[in-house]
Amino acid sequence: MTWLDDTLDMLTSADGWCYQSGAEVASEPAALAALALAGHGRAAASNAACQWLVEHQNNDGSVGITASQDEPAWPTGLAVLAWTSAERPLSSAAVEPGRYAANVQRAVKWILTHEGHTLPQAECTGHDTTLRGWPWVEGTHSWIEPTATNLLALRATGHCDHPRAREAVVLLLNRLLSHGGCNYGNTSVLGQELVPHLEPTGLAMVALAGERDPSGRVEQSLEYLEANLVPRTTAASLAYAVLGLAAHGRTPLELDAWLATAAKQTLRRGASPPRRALLALAALGEACPLIALTRNPIEV
Amino acid sequence: MSIDLEPHASESQPSTADCPKDRSHDAVSSDRPTPCPANTPRKFDRRTLLIGAGVAAAGALALPYVRRVLEGEAPVFLAGNQSYDGPLEQTIRDGLLATGFDPVMVRSKRVLLKPNLVEPSLAAPHMTTHPAVVVATAEVFRRWDALVTVGEAPGHVRDTEMALVVSGLADALDSAGLTFADLNYQDVAWVKNRGRASKLAGFYFPQAIAEADLVVSMPKLKTHHWVGLTASMKNLYGTLPGIKYGWPKNVLHHAGIPQTVFDINASLPKTVAVVDGILCMEGDGPIMGSPKPLGLLAIGTNLTAVDATCARIMGLNPAQVTYLKLARRTLGPVTEASILQRGERWQDLATPFQILDEPHLQLLRDRSAGLTS
Numbered sequence: 001m002t003w004l005d006d007t008l009d010m011l012t013s014a015d016g017w018c019y020q021s022g023a024e025v026a027s028e029p030a031a032l033a034a035l036a037l038a039g040h041g042r043a044a045a046s047n048a049a050c051q052w053l054v055e056h057q058n059n060d061g062s063v064g065i066t067a068s069q070d071e072p073a074w075p076t077g078l079a080v081l082a083w084t085s086a087e088r089p090l091s092s093a094a095v096e097p098g099r100y101a102a103n104v105q106r107a108v109k110w111i112l113t114h115e116g117h118t119l120p121q122a123e124c125t126g127h128d129t130t131l132r133g134w135p136w137v138e139g140t141h142s143w144i145e146p147t148a149t150n151l152l153a154l155r156a157t158g159h160c161d162h163p164r165a166r167e168a169v170v171l172l173l174n175r176l177l178s179h180g181g182c183n184y185g186n187t188s189v190l191g192q193e194l195v196p197h198l199e200p201t202g203l204a205m206v207a208l209a210g211e212r213d214p215s216g217r218v219e220q221s222l223e224y225l226e227a228n229l230v231p232r233t234t235a236a237s238l239a240y241a242v243l244g245l246a247a248h249g250r251t252p253l254e255l256d257a258w259l260a261t262a263a264k265q266t267l268r269r270g271a272s273p274p275r276r277a278l279l280a281l282a283a284l285g286e287a288c289p290l291i292a293l294t295r296n297p298i299e300v
Numbered sequence: 301m302s303i304d305l306e307p308h309a310s311e312s313q314p315s316t317a318d319c320p321k322d323r324s325h326d327a328v329s330s331d332r333p334t335p336c337p338a339n340t341p342r343k344f345d346r347r348t349l350l351i352g353a354g355v356a357a358a359g360a361l362a363l364p365y366v367r368r369v370l371e372g373e374a375p376v377f378l379a380g381n382q383s384y385d386g387p388l389e390q391t392i393r394d395g396l397l398a399t400g401f402d403p404v405m406v407r408s409k410r411v412l413l414k415p416n417l418v419e420p421s422l423a424a425p426h427m428t429t430h431p432a433v434v435v436a437t438a439e440v441f442r443r444w445d446a447l448v449t450v451g452e453a454p455g456h457v458r459d460t461e462m463a464l465v466v467s468g469l470a471d472a473l474d475s476a477g478l479t480f481a482d483l484n485y486q487d488v489a490w491v492k493n494r495g496r497a498s499k500l501a502g503f504y505f506p507q508a509i510a511e512a513d514l515v516v517s518m519p520k521l522k523t524h525h526w527v528g529l530t531a532s533m534k535n536l537y538g539t540l541p542g543i544k545y546g547w548p549k550n551v552l553h554h555a556g557i558p559q560t561v562f563d564i565n566a567s568l569p570k571t572v573a574v575v576d577g578i579l580c581m582e583g584d585g586p587i588m589g590s591p592k593p594l595g596l597l598a599i600g601t602n603l604t605a606v607d608a609t610c611a612r613i614m615g616l617n618p619a620q621v622t623y624l625k626l627a628r629r630t631l632g633p634v635t636e637a638s639i640l641q642r643g644e645r646w647q648d649l650a651t652p653f654q655i656l657d658e659p660h661l662q663l664l665r666d667r668s669a670g671l672t673s
């Protein structure tokens with residue numbers, strides 16, 4: 001059995017929707033499992049994870065972090081992507097069209113009515129603090145990953161031209177560092193530029209695929225990803241970096257070997273279902289739902 | 301339960317919040333061990349206060365005396381000329397014993413070591429706690445028959461596995477047979493805010509922290525471009541999970557960095573400190589600063605006293621550091637006279653750390669020592 005088959009088997013049960021073995025089921029792992037399973041044609045299993053997300057959607061349309069914690073609700077965008085992908089799996093056992101439409105609508109409405117805390121521009125901060133984007137936690141500032149995820153959710157549901165989506169693109173470009181790449185979302189503090197990281201850079205690149213970038217920083221960011229992927233790159237960073245490159249039509253030659261190594265290492269360090277789900281998504285390349293959905297959105 | 305928030309800057313600048321009006325601690329829960337006596341703020345009696353008041357009326361030296369009485373005392377152990385390939389386990393053991401730590405307290409108990417892995421970089425070993433210090437500390441507690449786990453919730457990177465690998469800690473833990481708890485992604489338990497300097501009603505601690513009988517704060521000694529220094533108390537930001545607080549933990553910044561440093565420390569179970577000051581960071585800490593070799597291990601059972609001592613060594617005035625002002629008297633002593641020196645003297649180890657030329661940081665410089673930036 002390959003690492004991929006083993007991973008997909010693991011993701012089919014609720015044990016695969018937790019951050020760690022023995023912990024409670026959590027929304028991000030469930031959504032990543034749903035996406036990975038849908039992408040690999042395991043529709044019924046994907047649907048089970050989607051159904052869990054449905055059952056834990058809050059009345060206001062948001063999706064909280066775990067079964068017992070309905071706040072914060074940063075996984076809402078991931079849930080939208082999971083529900084949207086469930087309607088387009090590869091196998092014939094697809095859910096009926098529109099099955100999750102109401103859930104998606106409520107979640108998108110929540111996304112569009114929530115935003116990051118903005119600030120007047122301060123000299124000590126390098127990025128534009130007046131752009132809204134999305135935060136990790138209600139009432140706090142916007143950061144790369146929640147903004148990128150919600151942008152992907154809007155693009156996947158036909159809201160690519162919504163003003164919030166357009167502003168999110170501006171925000172993500174603004175948060176790229178001068179030599180490419182990004183971190184959690186700071187560029188410079190007190191005049192000192194910070195350093196990039198693979199995971200947020202990769203996710204930002206997925207979200208910015210197809211967008212115009214006169215600054216050239218997207219290209220520099222892709223070059224940063226290519227230059228910094230090494231055999232020892234860990235699962236989550238590897239997966240998002242690979243997906244970021246794939247969204248722009250680039251694939252590392254050593255991809256299969258790196259994915260297999262990362263899967264083996266992450267399993268050895270304590271099986272983390274979401275990391276393994278990310279590797280399964282990365283194995284899909286451009287066919288990954290995170291990329292495919294935004295190229296062929298479903299109007300909601 | 302929703303988190304109480306006060307929107308402020310994306311990363312708050314130091315504020316001048318007043319000390320909390322209510323300085324009493326709630327009783328610890330019945331299923332927790334009694335706090336180590338060295339950690340418990342010393343209660344003053346009425347006779348001592350009256351004596352203090354009388355002395356205060358007598359002259360200028362009275363105020364420090366009254367402060368010592370009110371603050372209580374705590375020992376801090378310092379060892380210089382340390383290296384990562386030296387006899388760290390022996391030094392750390394000696395340090396803990398010298399500061400009154402009783403090994404019997406951790407027999408069969410859960411001890412969690414909390415290093416700083418904020419955002420590791422191969423190019424910046426001075427940013428994170430060195431694995432050798434972590435493993436040495438683990439060995440000390442394992443020989444005392446404790447059940448040892450290493451745990452961290454890196455604040456700037458979601459990929460904890462990457463943080464472990466790049467910092468070198470993954471290999472070190474493997475070799476030592478130690479388990480790691482990813483505090484960013486565990487189930488959480490809510491604990492009431494016992495400090496109440498910020499507006500947060502409580503904290504969601506991850507399971508490994510909530511279940512620990514002892515948390516060992518193992519920071520890298522660094523300057524911090526907002527609060528002045530980051531040592532054993534600020535290090536405990538990393539006990540809070542990113543799934544609840546974000547990356548970075550913006551909820552805490554919005555509520556006030558010094559205030560939440562104080563509150564977290566007030567709300568945690570029993571803590572001790574083992575500070576990696578062998579290769580430190582100066583300048584634009586806690587991320588982009590420069591290496592500062594110091595060769596120091598600082599150890600203590602009272603984190604306020606440990607941080608105050610570290611501040612002095614760095615050429616900073618602890619009385620000006622806002623989170624230490626908040627911690628003074630409720631969590632531990634800050635004045636020099638109330639900190640009992642064990643091992644080497646801080647004066648013999650002191651060396652000014654470069655700090656940024658920002659007004660809020662220059663205020664922290666200890667001018668009395670004749671130290672300059």
